[in-house]
Amino acid sequence: MRIDVVSIFPAYLQALDLSLVGKARRTGLLDLRVHDLRDWTDDRHRTVDDTPFGGGAGMVMRPDVWGAALDEVMRPAPGEPVDAHLLVPTPSGRTFTQRMAEELAGDGHLVLACGRYEGIDARVAEHVGARHRVSEVSIGDYVLNGGEAAALVVVEAVVRLLPGVVGNPASLVEESHGAAGLLEYPVYTKPPTWEGLEVPEVLLSGHHGRVERWRRDRALERTAERRPDLVAALDPATLDRADLAVLARLGWSVVDGRVSRGPDAVA
Secondary structure (H helix, E strand, O other), X not given: OEEEEEEOOHHHHHHHHOHHHHHHHHHOOOEEEEEEHHHHOXXXXXXXXXXXXXXXXXXXXXXXXXHHHHHHHOOOOOOOOOOOEEEXXXXXXXXXXXXXXXXXXXXXXXXXXXXXXXXXXXXXXXXXXOOOEEEEEEOOOOOOOEOHHHHHHHHHHHXXXXXXXXXXXXXXXXXXXXXXXXXXXXXOOOOOEEOOEEOOHHHHOOOHHHHHHHHHHHHHHHHHHHOHHHHHOOOHHHOOHHHHHHHHHOOEEEEOOEEEEOOOOOO
16 A cells, blocks of 8 residues: 655654554555655745635645646556555544444555644645545544544555555454454453552453353443443444443344344343
Protein backbone atom coordinates (compact mmCIF):
# COMPACT_ATOMS: atom_id res chain seq x y z
CA MET A 1 0.00 0.00 0.00
CA ARG A 2 1.03 3.59 -0.66
CA ILE A 3 -0.05 6.42 1.65
CA ASP A 4 0.69 10.11 1.08
CA VAL A 5 0.07 12.73 3.76
CA VAL A 6 0.07 16.43 2.84
CA SER A 7 0.41 19.02 5.59
CA ILE A 8 1.89 22.44 6.33
CA PHE A 9 3.45 20.83 9.41
CA PRO A 10 5.18 17.70 8.07
CA ALA A 11 7.21 17.38 11.29
CA TYR A 12 3.93 16.59 13.07
CA LEU A 13 3.91 13.27 11.19
CA GLN A 14 7.32 12.11 12.43
CA ALA A 15 5.54 9.72 14.78
CA LEU A 16 4.87 7.58 11.70
CA ASP A 17 8.53 6.52 11.85
CA LEU A 18 7.87 4.76 15.17
CA SER A 19 6.42 1.43 16.26
CA LEU A 20 4.72 -0.91 13.78
CA VAL A 21 4.05 1.76 11.16
CA GLY A 22 7.71 2.73 11.10
CA LYS A 23 8.73 -0.92 10.86
CA ALA A 24 6.31 -1.44 7.98
CA ARG A 25 7.95 1.49 6.18
CA ARG A 26 11.44 0.14 6.74
CA THR A 27 10.60 -3.40 5.63
CA GLY A 28 8.80 -2.28 2.49
CA LEU A 29 5.30 -3.35 3.51
CA LEU A 30 4.23 0.29 3.34
CA ASP A 31 5.20 3.12 1.00
CA LEU A 32 4.47 6.16 3.19
CA ARG A 33 5.36 9.67 2.02
CA VAL A 34 4.86 12.95 3.91
CA HIS A 35 4.74 16.18 1.93
CA ASP A 36 4.94 19.87 2.83
CA LEU A 37 2.01 21.67 1.20
CA ARG A 38 4.10 24.85 0.97
CA ASP A 39 6.28 23.15 -1.65
CA TRP A 40 3.46 23.86 -4.12
CA THR A 41 3.24 27.59 -3.40
CA ASP A 42 4.65 30.10 -5.90
CA ASP A 43 5.06 33.28 -3.88
CA ARG A 44 7.90 34.45 -1.64
CA HIS A 45 5.77 34.10 1.50
CA ARG A 46 4.71 30.53 0.63
CA THR A 47 1.08 31.49 1.21
CA VAL A 48 -1.45 28.68 1.64
CA ASP A 49 -4.51 30.58 2.93
CA ASP A 50 -6.66 33.65 2.40
CA THR A 51 -9.75 35.39 3.80
CA PRO A 52 -13.12 33.63 3.32
CA PHE A 53 -15.60 34.84 0.70
CA GLY A 54 -18.77 36.00 2.42
CA GLY A 55 -16.87 37.20 5.44
CA GLY A 56 -16.38 35.53 8.78
CA ALA A 57 -13.60 34.69 11.17
CA GLY A 58 -10.47 32.80 10.30
CA MET A 59 -8.73 31.92 7.08
CA VAL A 60 -9.44 29.32 4.39
CA MET A 61 -6.80 27.20 2.65
CA ARG A 62 -6.40 28.11 -1.01
CA PRO A 63 -7.70 25.76 -3.73
CA ASP A 64 -4.91 26.51 -6.21
CA VAL A 65 -2.18 25.35 -3.81
CA TRP A 66 -4.08 22.26 -2.71
CA GLY A 67 -5.09 21.49 -6.29
CA ALA A 68 -1.50 21.56 -7.51
CA ALA A 69 -0.35 19.39 -4.62
CA LEU A 70 -3.06 16.76 -4.98
CA ASP A 71 -2.86 16.64 -8.78
CA GLU A 72 0.79 15.69 -8.46
CA VAL A 73 0.57 13.39 -5.45
CA MET A 74 -2.45 11.49 -6.73
CA ARG A 75 -1.16 11.05 -10.28
CA PRO A 76 -0.49 7.32 -10.83
CA ALA A 77 3.14 6.42 -11.29
CA PRO A 78 4.12 4.75 -14.58
CA GLY A 79 2.96 1.15 -14.49
CA GLU A 80 0.80 1.76 -11.40
CA PRO A 81 -2.79 2.28 -12.52
CA VAL A 82 -3.99 2.34 -8.90
CA ASP A 83 -6.83 4.77 -8.25
CA ALA A 84 -5.94 7.03 -5.35
CA HIS A 85 -8.49 7.66 -2.60
CA LEU A 86 -8.44 11.12 -0.99
CA LEU A 87 -9.27 11.34 2.72
CA VAL A 88 -9.99 14.74 4.21
CA PRO A 89 -10.12 14.81 8.04
CA THR A 90 -12.90 17.15 9.16
CA PRO A 91 -15.39 17.27 12.06
CA SER A 92 -18.20 17.27 9.48
CA GLY A 93 -17.07 14.01 7.89
CA ARG A 94 -18.27 10.43 8.22
CA THR A 95 -17.28 8.93 11.56
CA PHE A 96 -14.11 6.89 11.27
CA THR A 97 -14.67 3.35 12.57
CA GLN A 98 -12.94 -0.01 12.57
CA ARG A 99 -15.16 -1.05 9.69
CA MET A 100 -13.97 1.95 7.67
CA ALA A 101 -10.36 1.10 8.54
CA GLU A 102 -10.94 -2.40 7.17
CA GLU A 103 -12.40 -0.97 3.97
CA LEU A 104 -9.49 1.43 3.51
CA ALA A 105 -6.96 -1.34 4.12
CA GLY A 106 -8.13 -2.82 0.83
CA ASP A 107 -7.20 0.32 -1.14
CA GLY A 108 -3.94 0.55 -2.99
CA HIS A 109 -3.27 4.27 -2.52
CA LEU A 110 -4.56 6.62 0.18
CA VAL A 111 -3.90 10.36 0.29
CA LEU A 112 -4.64 12.37 3.43
CA ALA A 113 -5.10 16.13 3.12
CA CYS A 114 -4.50 17.79 6.49
CA GLY A 115 -6.41 21.04 6.59
CA ARG A 116 -5.82 23.94 8.97
CA TYR A 117 -7.51 27.20 9.92
CA GLU A 118 -11.19 27.15 8.83
CA GLY A 119 -10.58 24.27 6.45
CA ILE A 120 -9.83 23.68 2.77
CA ASP A 121 -11.72 25.51 0.01
CA ALA A 122 -14.68 23.24 -0.84
CA ARG A 123 -13.81 23.29 -4.53
CA VAL A 124 -10.77 21.12 -3.89
CA ALA A 125 -12.88 18.07 -3.00
CA GLU A 126 -15.10 18.78 -6.02
CA HIS A 127 -12.08 19.08 -8.32
CA VAL A 128 -10.45 15.86 -7.08
CA GLY A 129 -13.79 14.05 -6.95
CA ALA A 130 -14.18 14.37 -10.71
CA ARG A 131 -11.37 11.83 -11.12
CA HIS A 132 -10.86 10.08 -7.79
CA ARG A 133 -12.75 8.89 -4.76
CA VAL A 134 -13.00 11.48 -1.99
CA SER A 135 -14.07 10.78 1.60
CA GLU A 136 -14.40 13.27 4.42
CA VAL A 137 -13.75 11.51 7.75
CA SER A 138 -14.11 12.50 11.39
CA ILE A 139 -12.40 10.83 14.34
CA GLY A 140 -14.87 12.28 16.82
CA ASP A 141 -17.30 15.01 17.74
CA TYR A 142 -14.75 17.66 18.61
CA VAL A 143 -12.58 20.21 16.85
CA LEU A 144 -8.78 20.09 16.52
CA ASN A 145 -6.40 22.74 15.20
CA GLY A 146 -5.72 20.70 12.09
CA GLY A 147 -6.01 17.32 10.42
CA GLU A 148 -2.60 15.93 11.40
CA ALA A 149 -3.71 14.17 14.59
CA ALA A 150 -6.61 12.59 12.71
CA ALA A 151 -4.23 11.51 9.95
CA LEU A 152 -2.05 9.74 12.51
CA VAL A 153 -5.09 7.89 13.83
CA VAL A 154 -6.29 6.84 10.38
CA VAL A 155 -2.86 5.72 9.18
CA GLU A 156 -2.19 3.59 12.27
CA ALA A 157 -5.65 2.02 12.24
CA VAL A 158 -5.35 1.11 8.56
CA VAL A 159 -1.70 0.05 8.38
CA ARG A 160 -1.92 -2.40 11.27
CA LEU A 161 -4.50 -4.34 9.23
CA LEU A 162 -2.11 -4.89 6.34
CA PRO A 163 -0.76 -8.46 6.07
CA GLY A 164 2.55 -8.86 7.88
CA VAL A 165 2.38 -5.67 9.95
CA VAL A 166 1.08 -7.18 13.20
CA GLY A 167 3.18 -10.12 14.35
CA ASN A 168 0.31 -12.24 15.64
CA PRO A 169 -2.67 -12.01 13.24
CA ALA A 170 -4.92 -13.59 15.89
CA SER A 171 -4.73 -10.39 17.92
CA LEU A 172 -6.55 -8.57 15.13
CA VAL A 173 -9.48 -10.92 15.56
CA GLU A 174 -9.68 -10.68 19.35
CA GLU A 175 -9.20 -6.95 19.82
CA SER A 176 -11.76 -4.22 20.46
CA HIS A 177 -14.24 -3.48 17.67
CA GLY A 178 -13.25 -6.71 15.96
CA ALA A 179 -15.51 -9.11 14.12
CA ALA A 180 -17.72 -9.58 17.19
CA GLY A 181 -18.67 -5.91 17.32
CA LEU A 182 -17.92 -5.71 21.05
CA LEU A 183 -15.49 -3.79 23.19
CA GLU A 184 -12.52 -5.78 24.42
CA TYR A 185 -12.66 -7.71 27.69
CA PRO A 186 -10.33 -6.74 30.60
CA VAL A 187 -6.80 -8.16 30.34
CA TYR A 188 -4.32 -9.18 33.05
CA THR A 189 -0.71 -10.36 33.38
CA LYS A 190 1.83 -11.27 36.10
CA PRO A 191 2.00 -10.97 39.05
CA PRO A 192 -1.30 -12.69 39.95
CA THR A 193 -1.59 -10.54 43.09
CA TRP A 194 -0.72 -6.84 43.03
CA GLU A 195 -1.54 -4.12 45.58
CA GLY A 196 -4.11 -6.46 47.13
CA LEU A 197 -5.88 -6.96 43.79
CA GLU A 198 -6.27 -10.48 42.39
CA VAL A 199 -6.42 -11.72 38.84
CA PRO A 200 -9.83 -13.42 38.28
CA GLU A 201 -9.52 -17.09 39.23
CA VAL A 202 -10.92 -18.34 35.95
CA LEU A 203 -7.95 -16.92 34.05
CA LEU A 204 -5.60 -19.05 36.16
CA SER A 205 -7.65 -22.23 35.73
CA GLY A 206 -6.21 -23.36 32.41
CA HIS A 207 -9.75 -24.23 31.30
CA HIS A 208 -9.93 -22.68 27.83
CA GLY A 209 -13.67 -23.01 27.51
CA ARG A 210 -14.33 -21.23 30.80
CA VAL A 211 -11.80 -18.53 29.94
CA GLU A 212 -13.42 -17.86 26.58
CA ARG A 213 -16.87 -17.67 28.19
CA TRP A 214 -15.64 -15.32 30.92
CA ARG A 215 -14.06 -13.03 28.34
CA ARG A 216 -17.18 -13.03 26.21
CA ASP A 217 -19.36 -12.18 29.22
CA ARG A 218 -17.11 -9.33 30.27
CA ALA A 219 -17.05 -7.98 26.72
CA LEU A 220 -20.85 -8.00 26.60
CA GLU A 221 -21.07 -6.27 29.99
CA ARG A 222 -18.49 -3.63 29.11
CA THR A 223 -20.10 -2.90 25.74
CA ALA A 224 -23.59 -2.63 27.25
CA GLU A 225 -22.30 -0.16 29.83
CA ARG A 226 -20.08 2.00 27.61
CA ARG A 227 -21.37 1.60 24.06
CA PRO A 228 -25.03 0.52 24.03
CA ASP A 229 -25.18 1.52 20.38
CA LEU A 230 -22.88 -1.40 19.58
CA VAL A 231 -25.10 -3.82 21.49
CA ALA A 232 -28.14 -2.58 19.57
CA ALA A 233 -26.25 -3.23 16.33
CA LEU A 234 -25.50 -6.88 17.15
CA ASP A 235 -26.92 -9.55 14.87
CA PRO A 236 -29.07 -11.86 17.04
CA ALA A 237 -27.98 -14.78 14.86
CA THR A 238 -24.44 -14.41 16.27
CA LEU A 239 -25.61 -14.66 19.91
CA ASP A 240 -25.79 -17.99 21.76
CA ARG A 241 -27.97 -18.78 24.76
CA ALA A 242 -25.26 -17.72 27.21
CA ASP A 243 -24.94 -14.38 25.41
CA LEU A 244 -28.69 -13.85 25.58
CA ALA A 245 -28.71 -14.67 29.28
CA VAL A 246 -26.02 -12.06 29.96
CA LEU A 247 -27.86 -9.46 27.92
CA ALA A 248 -31.16 -10.27 29.65
CA ARG A 249 -29.50 -9.70 33.02
CA LEU A 250 -28.36 -6.31 31.72
CA GLY A 251 -31.85 -5.36 30.54
CA TRP A 252 -31.58 -6.26 26.85
CA SER A 253 -33.80 -8.55 24.80
CA VAL A 254 -34.30 -9.76 21.25
CA VAL A 255 -37.57 -8.45 19.84
CA ASP A 256 -38.63 -8.79 16.19
CA GLY A 257 -35.17 -9.92 15.20
CA ARG A 258 -33.37 -6.98 16.81
CA VAL A 259 -31.43 -6.51 20.04
CA SER A 260 -33.03 -3.78 22.13
CA ARG A 261 -33.52 -2.65 25.68
CA GLY A 262 -36.52 -4.31 27.24
CA PRO A 263 -37.79 -6.72 29.86
CA ASP A 264 -38.82 -9.59 27.58
CA ALA A 265 -35.45 -11.23 27.15
CA VAL A 266 -35.07 -14.30 24.97
CA ALA A 267 -32.67 -16.62 26.77
